Amino acid sequence: MNSRISFQDVVKTFPLKGAEFTALDGVSLDIADQEFVTVVGPSGCGKSTLMSMAAGLQEPSSGRVLVDGRPVTGPGPDRGVIFQQYALFPWLTVRQNVEFGLKLAAVPTQERRRRAAEAITLVGLDDFADALPKTLSGGMKQRCAIARAYAVDPQVLLMDEPFGALDALTRVQLQDQLLATWSREKRTVLFITHDVDEAVYLASRVVVMAARPGRIHRVVDVDLPYPRTEEIRLSADFRQIRNAVWTSVYHQESTAPAA
Ligand SMILES: Nc1ncnc2c1ncn2[C@@H]1O[C@H](COP(=O)(O)OP(=O)(O)OP(=O)(O)O)[C@@H](O)[C@H]1O
Ligand SMILES: [Mg+2]
Numbered sequence: 001m002n003s004r005i006s007f008q009d010v011v012k013t014f015p016l017k018g019a020e021f022t023a024l025d026g027v028s029l030d031i032a033d034q035e036f037v038t039v040v041g042p043s044g045c046g047k048s049t050l051m052s053m054a055a056g057l058q059e060p061s062s063g064r065v066l067v068d069g070r071p072v073t074g075p076g077p078d079r080g081v082i083f084q085q086y087a088l089f090p091w092l093t094v095r096q097n098v099e100f101g102l103k104l105a106a107v108p109t110q111e112r113r114r115r116a117a118e119a120i121t122l123v124g125l126d127d128f129a130d131a132l133p134k135t136l137s138g139g140m141k142q143r144c145a146i147a148r149a150y151a152v153d154p155q156v157l158l159m160d161e162p163f164g165a166l167d168a169l170t171r172v173q174l175q176d177q178l179l180a181t182w183s184r185e186k187r188t189v190l191f192i193t194h195d196v197d198e199a200v201y202l203a204s205r206v207v208v209m210a211a212r213p214g215r216i217h218r219v220v221d222v223d224l225p226y227p228r229t230e231e232i233r234l235s236a237d238f239r240q241i242r243n244a245v246w247t248s249v250y251h252q253e254s255t256a257p258a259a
Contacts, residue, residue, distance in 0.1 A: 003066070004156060004188040005031040005054055010063035012049055012214075023049050025213035026063070036182055036189045038203040040196060040249055046214025047192045048084055051158050054190060055081045067156065077105050080154035082162040084192075086145035088133040094120065094144050095129040101152040119147035122177060124170070138165045146174065150181070157182075159191045163198065175202060179228055196249060200242045201228055208248045218248045 012024040024046040031037050039047050052058045053065045056074040065072045067079065075081070080101075088097050098116040107115070120129050123143035133141055142165045149157065163171045179202060182189055193199050199206045203222050210217035222241055224232055232238055 002033050003030040004033040004035070004068060005029075005190060006064075006066040006069075007050065007053075008064040008066070010050070010053065010060045010065060012046065012053070012058070013061045022213040024060075025215050027214070027216055028063075029207060029216060029219075031188060031190060034186050034188055035205070036179075036191070036203050037205050037207060038191045038193055038199040039207045039209060040193060040199045040245065041209030041214075041217070042211045042249070042252070043194075044214075045209040045211035047209060048160050049214070050209075051081075051160050051190060051192060054156075055079055055158050057081075077101075077152060078154055079156045079158055080149035080152050082145055082149045082157070082159045084160040084164070086141045086165075088141055088144055088148075090133050093130050093132055094125055094136070094147075097133070097144055098147045098151050101148055105152060115151045115153070116147075119151040122150060123147045123174065139167060139170060142166060143170070143174070153185070155187060157187055157189045157191075159189065161192055161194065164194070171198075176228075178202070179226070183226060196242055196246045197233075200224075200238065200245055201233055206245050208245060210252045217252055220245050220248070 007027050007029045010024055010027045013020045013022050027050060041047055049058065053060055054067065054072060056072045056076065092100065095116055098119055099112050102112040102115060120126060123146050125140060125143055125147065128136060128140060146162055163174055166174065175198065191202060200222055206220045206222060207216055208218045208220065209215065220241065224237060
């Protein structure tokens, strides 16, 4: 298989009170080029930890994380990351925050301006391009962080609950924009969410994780056509898949492995 991202028997432990805490215990997952995979699971099951290893911000304790067949050794412009906690530079305006990654990638000024403006428009922040983060609402800060990742236009998008702080309408709009961008630009997306509807609406596969220790509980194929529409969202097929995912997230104790 042509894997863009590959987690191979990944274990991640953290020191805890003189002992070891196992955050992830043997996670294997292959994400194909141009695939859209979502991850759901209870709080603390290791979703953010998993993503940060693909981003190159943490290393596995054992096992391997590969991107394009090569072990991840650090962050890179091929992977755009949107964190669960929007990480904006407070002393930079919205526009400057969005341009930051482009500056790092040595994109020339004109091109930087154009791409930043495009991304800012996409997330609906035109009127706030010159505002500082402290003057924005939580949802607006989140949209600024999304624009910053989009502007760099990476092959792989790693998104950790990116739409969590948004109102329902903005959330649906950004879901549809993300799907449009993904299918047009042929990106690969790994997207964490706690919203089961969102997980099913976006993905071709939903990875359901379990906690203590963090592991993959089940992978649900979403056999629904793209482009995803409101009609699909309201269909019986959608409901059925959503119910299956919901059940495996919220009734895990009945199928947990024996201790
Ligand atoms: N740097 C760290 N040091 C020690 N323990 C950590 C560290 N990072 C994460 N953990 C622990 O690893 C487990 C998984 O954390 P992680 O943030 O990946 O969970 P999550 O699935 O993203 O949860 P949430 O849905 O609440 O965001 C948690 O029990 C957490 O306490
Ligand atoms: Mg998390």
